[in-house]
Structures are given as structure tokens and as C-alpha cells.
Amino acid sequence: MPKKKKSKKVKKIKKVKKTKAKLISKTVEKKTTILNADEKPEIKKVKKQPTEKRIYNLKDFVVYPKHGVGKITSIEKATIGDIDIQFYKILVEKEKLTLTVPINQQSKLRPISSINQINKCVSILKTKPKIKRTMWSRRAQEYDQKINSGKIYELAEVVKDLNKNTDIIADQSYSERQLFEKAYERLKSEFEAVLKVSPEEVQKKMDKALGRTKISEDAQ
Numbered sequence: 001m002p003k004k005k006k007s008k009k010v011k012k013i014k015k016v017k018k019t020k021a022k023l024i025s026k027t028v029e030k031k032t033t034i035l036n037a038d039e040k041p042e043i044k045k046v047k048k049q050p051t052e053k054r055i056y057n058l059k060d061f062v063v064y065p066k067h068g069v070g071k072i073t074s075i076e077k078a079t080i081g082d083i084d085i086q087f088y089k090i091l092v093e094k095e096k097l098t099l100t101v102p103i104n105q106q107s108k109l110r111p112i113s114s115i116n117q118i119n120k121c122v123s124i125l126k127t128k129p130k131i132k133r134t135m136w137s138r139r140a141q142e143y144d145q146k147i148n149s150g151k152i153y154e155l156a157e158v159v160k161d162l163n164k165n166t167d168i169i170a171d172q173s174y175s176e177r178q179l180f181e182k183a184y185e186r187l188k189s190e191f192e193a194v195l196k197v198s199p200e201e202v203q204k205k206m207d208k209a210l211g212r213t214k215i216s217e218d219a220q
Contacts, residue, residue: 054106056088061112061193064099065150067092069112069189075103094189112193113152121156121187125209129161140175147183152190158183163210 056062060072070090077086088106090099101109113121132139143162146154162180164172172180184206191202206212 054111055103056106056109056111062088062090062109063112063150063152063190064090064092064101065108066148067095067097067099068186069094069193070099073098094185108150110150112190115194117152118191118194121152121191122205122209124153124156125160125163125206127160129163130157132161136173136175140179143179143183147179147186152187155183155187155190159187159206160210163212 056072058072058075061069062072063069070092072088073091074089075086076089077084079085085102086104087100087102088109090101091097092099143158146158149155159180162172162176162183188199188202188206191206192199195202195205
């Protein structure tokens with residue numbers, strides 16, 4: 001009989017231990033669920049779309065890297081699903097193109113340059129072109145990347161490097177002329193927007209800096 005009592009006591013101790021273990025595991029689970037509940041809002045914050053602080057106004061000029069200078073023609077709203085979206089309508093006159101850019105996704109847009117930046121561009125145009133001895137296909141790719149970067153100083157460098165003071169048609173290949181004209185027109189359109197002068201005056205200013213006045217005089 002005493003042996004049986006001992007076995008019953010052992011069973012009771014084992015049951016107590018099991019219940020304690022269960023209680024500990026439950027408290028651990030509760031703590032982890034509380035921690036997970038606390039972490040969830042942080043994950044949601046990261047997933048939210050970024051909001052841009054800069055606000056452009058109607059008729060403002062902006063630069064979209066792949067297309068150049070455009071003018072904000074309207075600020076509109078649309079409902080897509082259950083979300084209200086506000087966006088800019090931007091007219092790129094040189095390309096006869098209208099862009100739709102959501103206000104909270106305008107990281108690629110930049111305001112037009114300041115007069116100081118334009119003056120720096122003029123000084124870049126006056127410097128000697130860099131002579132690169134790499135293959136033209138590689139250089140053409142680099143020039144195209146600079147043109148579409150949206151950075152005005154890089155645009156001025158392309159114009160300066162591809163500028164020819166001699167007869168353009170005889171001294172430049174077709175692809176060189178295309179890249180030069182693309183960069184030249186992009187830079188010219190930003191000069192016009194900043195300086196608020198006629199295209200003819202801007203062209204004179206740029207050609208003078210590039211030393212192309214003799215070419216334009218000969219053409220006339």
C-alpha cells in the first residue's frame with residue numbers, strides 16, 4: 001500500500017509540472033503576440049507611399065528627366081478604387097506630349113534652374129571639350145544617360161563635348177548630330193524658361209559661349 005501512495009504522489013507532481021509548463025508557454029505566447037501587435041504599425045508605416053513636401057503651382061515650369069522642360073497646365077483629382085489621387089498634368093511643348101504625374105510620386109520632377117545655375121552652364125559651354133578615345137557606341141550611351149539624367153550641368157557638358165566649331169555636317173556623324181541636337185534643344189528650352197527671353201536670343205547666347213557664331217554667320 002505505501003508504494004501505491006508514492007506513485008500517486010509522483011503522478012501529482014508530474015501533473016503540477018505540466019500545468020506550470022503550460023502556463024509558462026501561454027504567457028510566452030501572450031508576450032510574443034503583444035510584441036507582434038506592437039510591431040505591425042511600424043511595418044505599415046514603411047509600406048505607405050512616400051509623400052512629397054514640395055508643391056508646384058499651376059503654370060510652373062518643371063523638368064522631367066526623360067522629356068525635358070514642361071509646364072503644369074492643371075492639377076486634377078481622380079478616384080482609383082477607393083483611393084483619391086491628386087496629380088499634375090504637364091505639357092512638354094517641344095515633344096507635343098502631356099505627362100500625368102501623381103503628386104505623391106513626383107521624385108523625378110525638379111524645379112527649373114536658378115539664374116546662377118544658368119550662368120554656370122554658360123561657363124561650362126565656354127570650356128574646351130573633353131576628348132575621349134573610347135568606342136563611340138560606349139560614349140554615345142554615356143551621353144544619352146547624361147541627357148536623360150535631368151541634371152543641367154551634365155546636359156551642358158554633353159553640348160560642350162559634342163559641339164563642333166567647324167562645318168557640322170562634314171565633321172559629325174549622324175548619331176553625333178542627333179545627340180548634340182537633343183542635348184542642345186533640352187538646354188535651350190530650360191534657358192528660355194529661366195531667362196524669359198525669345199528662343200532667338202537664347203540661341204545667340206548659347207552659340208556665343210560655344211564659339212558657334214561664325215557658323216551661324218556663314219549659314220546666313
